[in-house]
């Protein structure tokens with residue numbers, strides 16, 4: 400992995416400081432009187448709320464989140480593979496409240512961009528000057544015949560962490576030795592491009608120790624996938640004969656009762672079936688009118704992350720239409736650009752030049768980590784990769800190199816969740 404040049408490296412380093420992001424507090428700023436509502440307290444929204452409050456301690460920052468506890472998708476494959484418990488994934492919002500952020504546990508049902516109001520399920524309407532939307536993804540139910548919310552209770556998606564993660568982990572633990580675990584991978588773009596393949600790896604690791612006669616089949620409409628070479632090399636090294644990937648064969652229909660999966664080419668019988676449906680921006684983004692109906696995602700101005708369709712609404716995280724991978728790291732990086740832009744606008748100051756980063760670690764075994772890194776810059780209104788930057792872990796690396804990457808994966812998780820939840 401390389402970082403293009405000294406200038407990019409310094410920009411990256413600078414991105415860690417409040418001053419470089421234009422987020423540092425000012426005295427007697429007009430921004431202090433503004434009201435900002437953040438919707439969604441996940442990888443994008445929690446960071447946006449915290450940095451807004453750090454930048455303008457007097458500003459009224461309200462975070463609206465439907466769940467009292469946030470359950471992280473990153474590292475949830477470790478729970479599915481029996482390596483970690485749900486506690487490892489679960490966080491509360493107390494530190495945000497102590498920071499002075501008003502946290503409301505409720506569901507946003509409507510946003511009126513003209514009146515600049517948000518209506519929550521309990522009936523209240525709240526005003527905002529700026530609204531940050533980080534609602535994550537929802538599923539395209541109905542894309543696969545037979546797969547709906549009821550079917551997900553038998554064939555879990557486990558692509559929003561929580562009860563679905565517990566359900567899938569339990570099914571895998573209860574499965575007989577010699578059983579078949581089928582993963583139906585979604586089409587691009589989707590949350591966490593390497594996620595289905597990391598899941599296969601960690602379940603294979605569990606099978607190898609507890610149910611060695613069992614097999615994993617990945618059914619995929621795609622013909623290539625994220626970090627493919629590294630995954631395939633890791634599978635050959637650790638899971639020869641356990642994991643089979645069938646690319647270019649779309650899942651058309653499922654039959655939850657019999658746990659059968661029908662692709663264009665064939666019928667598969669599973670014992671545990673994990674269907675990860677195709678995805679689009681979270682429902683509230685559609686209700687707010689910030690979604691491009693032809694893509695299902697939210698177009699934004701990458702200098703600010705303001706919606707291209709509605710003024711004063713900013714969209715960050717998985718819901719955005721962007722060349723960045725839909726990852727927690729991308730959401731974190733976008734939140735900081737967005738906060739910096741909101742503060743600059745309120746303070747009548749120029750925007751800072753955005754540099755956006757993403758690093759995504761995956762585990763093939765608990766001691767075998769691999770990664771991909773990207774650095775994006777804004778050129779003519781478009782986000783593009785900084786030439787020569789980023790990259791993936793090397794092929795044929797030593798076991799020690801892979802072990803260190805697995806440690807970095809856990810450090811990454813500790814750092815990013817501490818930044819979110821304190």
Ligand SMILES: Cc1cc2nc3c(=O)[nH]c(=O)nc-3n(C[C@H](O)[C@H](O)[C@H](O)COP(=O)(O)OP(=O)(O)OC[C@H]3O[C@@H](n4cnc5c(N)ncnc54)[C@H](O)[C@@H]3O)c2cc1C
Pocket residue numbers: 438439440441442443444463464465466469471472473474475476505506507508533534535536557558559590591594681682683715716717718725726727728729730758759760761
């Ligand atoms: C198995 C798996 C593994 C992953 N591993 C990694 C990884 O290793 N590294 C990485 O960087 N990323 C990883 N990801 C991706 C990461 O989880 C997402 O990219 C990230 O969560 C996106 O952040 P977000 O803020 O857009 O959405 P989320 O984190 O999902 O947050 C959205 C929040 O909005 C709330 N919400 C939605 N609608 C409303 C509403 N109407 N009212 C109130 N609240 C609402 C939800 O309850 C939720 O808390 C993984 C994903 C999966 C599925």
